[in-house]
Amino acid sequence: MLSPLLKEIRHNPLLWLLVFVPVVFAAERLAPDAHTLLFLLSVLAIVPLAGLLSHATESVAAKTGDAVGGLLNATLGNLTELVIALTALRAGQYMLVKASIAGAIVTNTLFMLGASFLLGGLKHRVQEYNRAGARFQSALLFLAVVALLVPSAIADVDRAPGTVTQALSLGLAVLLIVAYGLGMLFSLKTHRELFASAEHAEEGEAPWPMGTALVTLVGVTVLVALVSEVFVESVQEAAVSFGMTPAFVGFIVVALVGGAAEMASAFSGARKNRLDLSVGIALGSASQIALFVAPVLVLLSYVLGPAPMSLEFWPGAVSMMLISTLTATLVTNSGRSAWFVGVLLLMVYMVFAMTLYLLPPQVS
Amino acid sequence: MLSPLLKEIRHNPLLWLLVFVPVVFAAERLAPDAHTLLFLLSVLAIVPLAGLLSHATESVAAKTGDAVGGLLNATLGNLTELVIALTALRAGQYMLVKASIAGAIVTNTLFMLGASFLLGGLKHRVQEYNRAGARFQSALLFLAVVALLVPSAIADVDRAPGTVTQALSLGLAVLLIVAYGLGMLFSLKTHRELFASAEHAEEGEAPWPMGTALVTLVGVTVLVALVSEVFVESVQEAAVSFGMTPAFVGFIVVALVGGAAEMASAFSGARKNRLDLSVGIALGSASQIALFVAPVLVLLSYVLGPAPMSLEFWPGAVSMMLISTLTATLVTNSGRSAWFVGVLLLMVYMVFAMTLYLLPPQVS
């Protein structure tokens, strides 16, 4: 039953990194204080697991028909990010959770989209893609960023610290999930034909049989959860030893690690002149994190976390999410792209990365 | 002479609420301290009066030819809001005046537009409308919001509190009225054909004869002014008894009450697949309040108010106006709509309403 899985591992060099999964568990037992080593090993182990998770989700989705499949893709598409964030949530590291949410939004809209435009543009002179999908996703993102902006904006005037912000965060979380649900109803059901060309599942690789896919989905999720624990425990001290601020690590490193598998798909789509796919993955993943992962984490914090988590971000993170969304909206408005559009998005990303790298650590 | 008026009252259930006009005056005499009751009665009385006022304005406009009629619509279209705000101005309740201005802009661009898109979209799959009109109105709105943003932005650095802000507000008020006048010249005179399909007056109901219309216009304005006085006096204490903050009441309740008649027109237009009409009413009304009502109130505060009123809003109100305008601009850019576009606008509105509802009362 696992032979398609093994076959895929043989043909996909990225999956050879799976060897680091046992290595990280061994290292944790043998050298529990070698934080920098454990951090590096856990990063190397999460990347191939995220790839397997992504393929398993798509395989299940492909077998269950369009509507259910779309729903599955839309809820489990960022399972890796969700599991990492849940581990940090249970450990009470809310700052890391929030940084990874904000970072995933910024990284997907700027880095993943920008690199796709650049890689595609270097091979193809001018590329066109379906504007409807890009507009839909960036409108969803815009709504989410407005919602995430509010708790931070009122934090100053909130006299009874926390209580109003927390009540508001809870209300906003519910609102965002409702908007996400209605958005799926719109894009998968009532107005499906508008988003015609952005098929997600059929990206070259054959889907696995249902059994393999389900077993992989469950098994790999458990592995990601276990590796995430090593990752979350080691990330802060590793950051110090690399001279990085925690804000930089949460924003940039976690987002790049969690999104590595999706990036591989987006970039390969861009090279094949299937920019619909790349734009769909980049913006879809960003809006999924903003409208589904983030509010789900708020709701779960009431059950799993040491205390309720709010949607209050530090002002810099809010500005970066707002600018990223605005940039992606303006850039995807025309439905055309050339290499320089990618350069611009990457430059904005580098401005943010440079700022976070240089910021004094007290800020995060 | 009043028979068309009576005929309309018989056929329009909304106008049956007119019975509350005498009731509110009676109640004020009998129970002047029953603030919550007076508040509710005055709301119920203002809604049908606003409807009559709106129809009377359009009837006069229809009889006086395009240019003068357009001018009348453009100046008297928000007469209800103007009269309510003037009553609050005379009572020195500048916070309520400003909250109702900001609230009217936000409510028109998000709630009225969003509900129009949603109601229209539930009946018609995809709706198209004239982009030129929407672009023109949202450009005007954008200018106004930039102008309204400045006094709040400099309030921090203004050492001699008030004087610079006041001088600036006066200058900005003049600038906005000039821009509004030039905008009318552009849309009603020099480039009329660009806005062709957004006819305002012909919305199904037959215009009244001139005499009826003028008498109604004057008489109802007086009634609105009298009811507004009860409304303004009772609103603060009623808010407390409902557990609402004054910011919520000014922003949400006053705006919904004052705009009820226009909303009825906009929604019915959307159901009839005449989205040009709905977009024109929603954005036109918002830009009229920003570029005409608000500056006129500043100028009149020198004559009628206890002290000059500035254009300085609290930062949250500025952000909400800015986000509303940006959202409306981005959303109307394509000239097409489906039900989910309406959902998105309503969601942003709900984010704001929820925030204002939860905000501690000291903020307003």
Next chain:
Amino acid sequence: MLSPLLKEIRHNPLLWLLVFVPVVFAAERLAPDAHTLLFLLSVLAIVPLAGLLSHATESVAAKTGDAVGGLLNATLGNLTELVIALTALRAGQYMLVKASIAGAIVTNTLFMLGASFLLGGLKHRVQEYNRAGARFQSALLFLAVVALLVPSAIADVDRAPGTVTQALSLGLAVLLIVAYGLGMLFSLKTHRELFASAEHAEEGEAPWPMGTALVTLVGVTVLVALVSEVFVESVQEAAVSFGMTPAFVGFIVVALVGGAAEMASAFSGARKNRLDLSVGIALGSASQIALFVAPVLVLLSYVLGPAPMSLEFWPGAVSMMLISTLTATLVTNSGRSAWFVGVLLLMVYMVFAMTLYLLPPQVS
């Protein structure tokens, strides 16, 4: 060899102002303390010199072929602004340098573009222009403004005042110059045909012979530098005697003086219904200042200035640059224009000018 130069001077009334060049030097020697007079004379002398510089640059560019010529135009097109700013830099007047950078961006995107639309629109009913060029320039500008926004945003949280901001400014300056270089590669080399109609050099006037152009370029640059010194020394005290704040002078007066020659070209292009030219000059000049002049000044401040200059602007300047860029982006998105579009841009400019005029002087 100088006969084409003399011929041009005879036919161009603007160049008759050249008589003020010797006058300003004489006046400085005779009345070194007459600051207001020296200020006025230096303004009158810089305007025609900027015109000559602009024509000389274009003549050299026209003779050296498309790629090199485009490069020359792109680097020397704002030579006047650069020389004035360098003089202020050497004098350690960093506030004036920054105000003139921010002011040039705001003035080009709002005043130059707006007046072009208005002047063109008064003569031609609706004008069309190449959107690709406008989009490219406003995307570059948007990137630059995001980069300029960051050092101001983190200035609050920067505990070790200056050091992080300075390191960040240096990094951003390098990033902006790289983006500018890649932008030139894109617009002049790899995707030239997208920007086809925005030819810069061929605007009616015949190019000078190479020798004349080069001599003029060098000679006039020296003269601008000398006059700038008088200008920079006198501007502050002249501002006080005119009742202007230094912020107003840097933002409005310096930008108008430095850009006078380009404005003449942009306005004449608009009247001739060649709006591509006007939009190209206005937005091109703004993005050149943001992505080339500003970072070059930061780099040169390490060599020429008394201390390194950062890219930290006062918050009001950042907001104004952001709003200007956003306004220009929204407005040029359609590729069409009528007179009222120009009015809107000019109105936003007047809002800013009025604010800066009224601001108490401590702010700058």
